[in-house]
Amino acid sequence: xxxxxxxxxxxxxxxxxxxxxxxxxxxxxxxxxxxxxxxxxxxxxxxxxxxxxxxxxxxxxxxxxxxxxxxxxxxxxxxxxxxxxxxxxxxxxxxxxxxxxxxxxxxxxxxxxxxxxxxxxxxxxxxxxxxxxxxxxxxxxxxxxxxxxxxxxxxxxxxxxxxxxxxxxxxxxxxxxxxxxxxxxxxxxxxxxxxxxxxxxxxxxxxxxxxxxxxxxxxxxxxxxxxxxxxxxxxxxxxxxxxxxxxxxxxxxxxxxxxxxxxxxxxxxxxxxxxxxxxxxxxxxxxxxxxxxxxxxxxxxxxxxxxxxxxxxxxxxxxxxxxxxxxxxxxxxxxxxxxxxxxxxxxxx
Amino acid sequence: xxxxxxxxxxxxxxxxxxxxxxxxxxxxxxxxxxxxxxxxxxxxxxxxxxxxxxxxxxxxxxxxxxxxxxxxxxxxxxxxxxxxxxxxxxxxxxxxxxxxxxxxxxxxxxxxxxxxxxxxxxxxxxxxxxxxxxxxxxxxxxxxxxxxxxxxxxxxxxxxxxxxxxxxxxxxxxxxxxxxxxxxxxxxxxxxxxxxxxxxxxxxxxxxxxxxxxxxxxxxxxxxxxxxxxxxxxxxxxxxxxxxxxxxxxxxxxxxxxxxxxxxxxx
Ligand SMILES: Cc1cc2nc3c(=O)[nH]c(=O)nc-3n(C[C@H](O)[C@H](O)[C@H](O)COP(=O)(O)OP(=O)(O)OC[C@H]3O[C@@H](n4cnc5c(N)ncnc54)[C@H](O)[C@@H]3O)c2cc1C
Ligand SMILES: Nc1ncnc2c1ncn2[C@@H]1O[C@H](COP(=O)(O)O)[C@@H](O)[C@H]1O
Numbered sequence: 343x344x345x346x347x348x349x350x351x352x353x354x355x356x357x358x359x360x361x362x363x364x365x366x367x368x369x370x371x372x373x374x375x376x377x378x379x380x381x382x383x384x385x386x387x388x389x390x391x392x393x394x395x396x397x398x399x400x401x402x403x404x405x406x407x408x409x410x411x412x413x414x415x416x417x418x419x420x421x422x423x424x425x426x427x428x429x430x431x432x433x434x435x436x437x438x439x440x441x442x443x444x445x446x447x448x449x450x451x452x453x454x455x456x457x458x459x460x461x462x463x464x465x466x467x468x469x470x471x472x473x474x475x476x477x478x479x480x481x482x483x484x485x486x487x488x489x490x491x492x493x494x495x496x497x498x499x500x501x502x503x504x505x506x507x508x509x510x511x512x513x514x515x516x517x518x519x520x521x522x523x524x525x526x527x528x529x530x531x532x533x534x535x536x537x538x539x540x541x542x543x544x545x546x547x548x549x550x551x552x553x554x555x556x557x558x559x560x561x562x563x564x565x566x567x568x569x570x571x572x573x574x575x576x577x578x579x580x581x582x583x584x585x586x587x588x589x590x591x592x593x594x595x596x597x598x599x600x601x602x603x604x605x606x607x608x609x610x611x612x613x614x615x616x617x618x619x620x621x622x623x624x625x626x627x628x629x630x631x632x633x634x635x636x637x638x639x640x641x642x643x644x645x646x647x648x649x650x651x652x653x654x655x656x657x658x659x660x661x662x663x664x665x666x667x668x669x670x671x672x673x674x675x676x677x678x679x680x681x682x683x684x685x686x687x688x689x690x691x
Numbered sequence: 692x693x694x695x696x697x698x699x700x701x702x703x704x705x706x707x708x709x710x711x712x713x714x715x716x717x718x719x720x721x722x723x724x725x726x727x728x729x730x731x732x733x734x735x736x737x738x739x740x741x742x743x744x745x746x747x748x749x750x751x752x753x754x755x756x757x758x759x760x761x762x763x764x765x766x767x768x769x770x771x772x773x774x775x776x777x778x779x780x781x782x783x784x785x786x787x788x789x790x791x792x793x794x795x796x797x798x799x800x801x802x803x804x805x806x807x808x809x810x811x812x813x814x815x816x817x818x819x820x821x822x823x824x825x826x827x828x829x830x831x832x833x834x835x836x837x838x839x840x841x842x843x844x845x846x847x848x849x850x851x852x853x854x855x856x857x858x859x860x861x862x863x864x865x866x867x868x869x870x871x872x873x874x875x876x877x878x879x880x881x882x883x884x885x886x887x888x889x890x891x892x893x894x895x896x897x898x899x900x901x902x903x904x905x906x907x908x909x910x911x912x913x914x915x916x917x918x919x920x921x922x923x924x925x926x927x928x929x930x931x932x933x934x935x936x937x938x939x940x941x942x943x944x945x946x947x948x949x950x951x952x953x954x955x956x957x958x
Contacts, residue, residue, distance in 0.1 A: 349909030433824070434833065458854045462836040465788065465821040469828035474787055474917030477819035492920065497817070502922045511916035548833030548864040552849070556857045564855070570956070594956065605874065612874050613855065619818055627956055644928050648954055650947065661934050663927070666950045668943045669936035678944030686948075686957060 348510055352472040360512035362419075363389040363491075364449040366440065367398045367412055368460060374408060376525065377455035379415050381518050383526030384482060385453055386416035388491060391484040394450060395419055398534070399443060401436045403429040413534030415526050420536045421447070432547040433459070437466040439541040444471055449513045451491050453482075456517035464517045473511040480522045480622075496618050496641060521566050521622045522645070563597040565614055570596025570627045571646075573616055575639075576603035577632025577653065578672070584609055586676050587631055593683040594627070601633045617642040631672050635660025652676070694748025695843070698799055698808045699739045699772060700826075701732035703756050703763035704816040728763045731811035733770075733878035735871040738841075739809050740771050740879065746843055749773045751802065755783055755794050761895055768889035769881035775895040776802075782900050785912030788817075792825035794910055797903045799830065807848065808868040812837065823870040834868040835861055839875045 365385045368375040382398065389396040398412030400422040409422050423439050444452060444467070454464040456478050468475035481494035481503065490507065493516045497504040508514040565571055572591040574584055584598065591598045600610045602617060616623055618638040624645035631652050633639060640663045643649060651664035654671045661667045668675055705724040728736075739750045752767045754760050755778040764775030778798045786794070799805060808830075813820040820836070827834035839858075840851040848863045853872055863869075900907065907913060935946055951957050 349914050350906065351909055433836075434827075458837060461820050462824060462834075465819075465824035466828050466834075468821075469789060469792065469825040472789070472916070474789055474915065475819075475821060476917060477817075477821060496925070497919075497922065503925055504922050505920045506917050507920040508917050545831075548867065549835065550862045551859060552862055553860040554857050555859075594951075619813075619815075627951075627954075641925070648956075649930060650950075656934075656936055661932065663930055665931040665933065666947060667932070667934035668938075668947060669934065670938070670940060670943055674940035675943050675947075678940045679947060682944055682948045683957075 349472070352511075355473075355510065355512050357510065357512055360448045360450040362394045362397050362447070362449050362451075363392070364397045364399055364444070364452040364513065365412075365417070366452070366454045366460070366463075367400045368455055368457060369400070369402050369405075369408065370459075372408075374411055375455060375457060377457050377460070377518075377520035380520065380523045380525055381453055381455050382412060382415040382417055384518070384523040385451075386526065388451070388482050388484060389418075392450065392489050392491060397421055397447075397449065399440060401428055401439050402431075403427070409536055410533070413536075414528050414530055414532050416532075417534045420534045421539050422536070423539050423541055425541065427544060430551050431459075432549065432551075433463040433466060434547040434549075435544050437463055437470065438544050440467050441470040442541045443539060444513060452513040452515045454515075454517050456519050461517050464515060468515045471511075471513070471515075473513060473515055474506075474508045475515040475517070476506045477517050478519045479506075479516045480519050482516075482518075519622055521624055524624070524645075565597060565599045565616065565623055566621055568597040568623070569625050570594045570629075571599050571616070571623055571625045572596060572629040572631060573599040573601065573633060574604055574609070574631045575601040575633030576607065577634070578604070578609070579632075581607075581609040583632070583672075586672075586680070589680055590629070590631075590676055590683075593680060593687065594629075596625070596627070599623070601636075601639050630660050630664070631676065633660055634658050635663055695742055695746050696748055696802075696804050696806045697739045697742065697750045698802065698805050699732075699736055699750050699752045699767070700795065700808065700810040700822065701735070701752055701754055701763060701767065702729045702811075702814045702816075703727070703754060703760040704729045704814055726759070726763070728766050729811055729814045729816075731813060731815070731871075731873040733811075734873055734876040735809050735811040736767055736770055736772060737876040737878045738838075738871045741876070742807075742841060748806075751776060751805075753795065753798055754778065755786075755791055755798065757784075764895050765886075765889050766881065769886040770879060771882070771885050776898060777895055778898045778903070780900040780903075780910075782905075782907040783911045785915065786910065787915035787917045788819055788821035788825055789916060790910055790912075790914035792822050792829060793914060794903065794905065795822065796826055796829035797905055798898055799826070801898065801902065806865045806867075808832075808866070810868070810870045812870050812873040820870070823868055827868045830866075830868070832866050832868055833863050834870075835863060836870045837872045838869040839872050841869065 395418040398417040476493040574587040628646040651660040651667040706727040
């Protein structure tokens with residue numbers, strides 16, 4: 343194991359020369375992506391454990407006041423590139439810019455929010471730097487003695503987490519699962535040291551954006567933003583089962599989601615899947631209907647405040663992960679719930 | 692352009708929830724676990740077949756894996772893929788995604804010509820979604836993730852892709868790499884005819900380090916900057932676990948409502 347990570351073709355790295363924890367700050371529609379803000383919060387903790395600074399990296403065109411924001415969420419420094427070449431985002435171009443900055447400043451760690459764009463970008467940067475990268479990490483630890491940053495991610499199957507070390511190469515890179523870490527508080531008056539950087543010649547990306555269409559999802563709230571989620575599983579029996587799930591969600595002012603089997607059956611879209619290969623959610627209330635409670639599913643609801651389970655199998659593992667559970671047929675229990683909730687609503691009018 | 696020369700990358704993954712990590716090497720234990728072609732790569736295969744139907748050309752399925760992955764190639768041949776390349780060598784074992792993509796890039800370079808590399812969005816067993824971007828980095832070609840549609844336009848590829856809250860259309864210079872959005876292209880069934888063709892033609896080529904001649908310091912475990920230092924069990928979140936059974940649906944619903952009220956969810 344100790345021999346790994348020293349291919350002679352790679353530019354040698356002196357691990358001790360690398361300092362500071364970097365976070366790439368993703369900008370979406372003129373705003374900093376929430377997942378990047380969550381990551382700043384967590385990375386701040388890591389930076390203080392390794393006695394280094396938290397540095398936010400921003401790349402774009404006409405960034406304006408946005409460069410002040412990472413400081414409000416804990417960044418000690420902001421290094422930014424503001425250049426018209428970045429007016430349209432291309433992973434390859436932003437990636438090349440990040441590589442140039444990383445070669446110059448030699449960060450110890452470089453973390454990227456695991457949004458869809460982030461997951462596309464981060465491995466490209468890591469590969470150019472010939473360093474390792476860990477996908478979708480959910481925890482970050484610092485070794486007490488060596489102060490090494492260790493990235494932790496769920497691997498395959500059961501209740502296991504893999505601790506991943508990066509030997510001999512730097513930065514330690516990872517994409518971080520959105521929503522696992524909470525939003526840090528915003529301190530309007532906090533200021534980071536701000537450094538403007540420029541980048542040299544960039545590689546032509548070889549692609550050209552022709553069109554972007556925002557998906558209007560006004561009526562269907564994304565599950566990661568919902569305070570209440572009613573989630574359905576294979577035990578619903580058919581797509582029709584989701585009608586009653588959606589109705590319950592509506593009455594609780596929430597939205598609907600589902601297990602992977604519900605997605606596999608084509609009952610709901612993958613962007614509503616909860617779990618290890620779907621999304622992590624952090625609602626106040628999660629209602630699992632006809633979901634067995636496989637480890638990979640429950641993984642996605644660790645951050646839920648309260649969990650209700652409705653399942654007709656008293657031995658379903660979901661009851662181990664529920665605050666309140668009803669053993670029963672959802673087809674009987676939920677209509678009763680809906681009746682009562684309807685009554686409460688009408689009573690209020 | 693005379694059709695599209697497509698390289699389809701896929702992984703042969705353990706079909707089970709019970710895969711473990713060897714505590715000594717930190718790598719996946721694959722022995723004794725039945726495998727399947729990574730389901731998300733079947734979407735990619737379907738995507739490739741549809742492109743070939745539209746524009747002609749040829750699809751080569753490629754994998755770096757132990758020799759039993761030949762079965763995965765056979766499966767894809769059964770779907771209609773033209774050829775298969777198995778890259779296999781002891782020196783490639785235990786690779787992380789950097790070292791895997793390094794070898795795959797070398798494998799791709801041995802092909803006479805390619806226009807388009809297609810991968811799945813991610814794998815079932817590691818779901819990193821790294822390989823696509825890393826390969827694009829090694830090969831210095833453009834890449835686009837999460838593609839849902841593609842067509843040719845004057846020798847360039849026009850692709851649509853889907854992100855969390857938007858769709859995008861790009862024009863991409865070839866050669867290029869795309870990853871196919873998972874669940875976007877349910878695979879066609881295997882046909883007997885294709886299967887027979889696969890058996891007769893045996894179009895599986897093997898590449899080892901004798902052919903690729905890579906420095907083995909740069910492949911497998913040695914060429915991997917990351918190692919799994921250890922695995923540990925996740926702590927469970929403490930929950931109240933107040934469970935009721937053998938109650939009428941009315942009683943159960945009333946109980947839940949009272950809990951929701953207590954917790955302040957119905958204010
Ligand atoms: C690498 C990997 C990643 C995975 N990622 C995810 C993930 O992200 N998300 C995810 O959800 N899964 C994931 N899975 C799959 C997971 O292991 C389970 O297979 C899946 O969560 C099961 O879905 P389910 O609970 O809907 O179905 P089932 O396990 O089939 O459970 C159905 C449940 O419904 C109950 N039921 C049936 N009829 C009724 C009724 N009338 N009333 C009440 N209850 C009823 C049954 O008792 C049963 O408990 C992953 C698996 C692997 C290997
Ligand atoms: N060993 C491999 N050989 C060939 N292709 C692979 C291999 N591993 C991953 N891929 C491809 O890369 C995609 C992303 O894989 P991953 O980065 O492991 O999530 C997969 O869907 C495959 O198409």
